[in-house]
Amino acid sequence: MCSAVLDVNxxxxxxxxxxxxxxxSIVAEDAIAAPSDIVCIQLDARAQSDLNWEQALQRAEGxxxxxxxxxxxxxxxxxxxxxxxxxxQAQFSALSLGIEHFAKTVWPRFAAASIGASLYRxxxxxxxxxVWSPKQEDSYTLWLADLGxxxxxxxxxxxxxxxxxxxxxxxxxxxxxxxxxxxxFAFIDxxxxxxxxxQALLASPESFEYIHIISDAKLPGLVVPSTAQDSADAxxxxxxxxxxxxxxxxxxxxxSALEACQSTPYRIxxxxxxxxxxxxxxxxxxxxxxxxxxxxxxLQGFCAAGGxxxxxxxxxxxxxxGAAANC
Numbered sequence: 001m002c003s004a005v006l007d008v009n010x011x012x013x014x015x016x017x018x019x020x021x022x023x024x025s026i027v028a029e030d031a032i033a034a035p036s037d038i039v040c041i042q043l044d045a046r047a048q049s050d051l052n053w054e055q056a057l058q059r060a061e062g063x064x065x066x067x068x069x070x071x072x073x074x075x076x077x078x079x080x081x082x083x084x085x086x087x088x089q090a091q092f093s094a095l096s097l098g099i100e101h102f103a104k105t106v107w108p109r110f111a112a113a114s115i116g117a118s119l120y121r122x123x124x125x126x127x128x129x130x131v132w133s134p135k136q137e138d139s140y141t142l143w144l145a146d147l148g149x150x151x152x153x154x155x156x157x158x159x160x161x162x163x164x165x166x167x168x169x170x171x172x173x174x175x176x177x178x179x180x181x182x183x184x185f186a187f188i189d190x191x192x193x194x195x196x197x198x199q200a201l202l203a204s205p206e207s208f209e210y211i212h213i214i215s216d217a218k219l220p221g222l223v224v225p226s227t228a229q230d231s232a233d234a235x236x237x238x239x240x241x242x243x244x245x246x247x248x249x250x251x252x253x254x255x256s257a258l259e260a261c262q263s264t265p266y267r268i269x270x271x272x273x274x275x276x277x278x279x280x281x282x283x284x285x286x287x288x289x290x291x292x293x294x295x296x297x298x299l300q301g302f303c304a305a306g307g308x309x310x311x312x313x314x315x316x317x318x319x320x321x322g323a324a325a326n327c
Contacts (some may be wrong), residue, residue, distance in 0.1 A: 043100025116183030197254035221267030
């Protein structure tokens with residue numbers, strides 16, 4: 001067994017290995033095109049699996065010998081194949097067994113060539129697949145109340161946001177069974193969500209705090225692209241409002257920000273993590289009507305560090321501020 005592990009960090013949708021930006025594609029076994037590709041190895045970890053993965057592990061040995069890095073995909077049947085609600089403890093315990101088996105038998109053997117493990121591949125919209133319990137119904141009502149929304153006035157997007165929260169929380173509970181040195185990922189499809197604004201809010205790290213999303217959706221800074229990308233830092237950012245402030249924001253405002261960027265490279269920076277992620281940014285587009293008081297204080301710090309705030313909406317009275325036009 002190998003005790004060494006890769007030094008892997010993910011920031012603003014970029015993978016860093018041993019502190020260097022990683023420009024590698026993440027591919028399935030049947031799609032390997034270059035020696036630099038990170039190969040995704042699928043393992044059946046569902047409750048009914050016998051957890052016999054030796055054939056896959058032998059293939060993985062060959063990929064490592066050929067110089068590839070690995071990303072493990074544990075197929076748990078989330079969320080479409082679950083027969084019980086997310087608060088069912090027996091179901092959670094059964095799913096945990098496969099992850100714990102991986103942690104004990106696979107990770108120690110391949111940690112030196114692995115960037116982490118994914119526990120989910122599927123749509124960001126789980127509102128049509130989750131099994132609901134009375135407890136979850138009550139949680140949804142309370143969640144709406146926290147946003148100041150009556151249940152009769154809730155939209156399909158509110159349901160999608162709530163189910164995103166519930167699914168992400170469940171995933172994060174499961175990732176606690178992974179080794180501490182393994183980064184947690186999820187392959188997420190946003191194609192069911194046609195609004196770029198809704199895609200961005202659904203991908204917010206407010207919910208995916210410890211899980212890194214891999215996706216081909218155009219959400220720079222929020223997701224890890226599956227194909228190799230230029231590692232250059234974007235100097236322009238778009239501030240993603242927190243859910244409490246942003247859930248009612250008109251989609252047209254987000255579109256205006258995208259149009260302001262034109263062909264300029266940009267990355268999406270969540271208000272939640274603004275102070276830790278603004279490095280490298282010269283300008284930041286902000287939706288002034290959808291900013292929290294704490295977010296305003298963070299922007300004051302951004303300006304003090306020499307950054308320019310470009311507002312969409314009423315001016316904020318910041319030291320270095322302009323109107324967002326064509327950046």
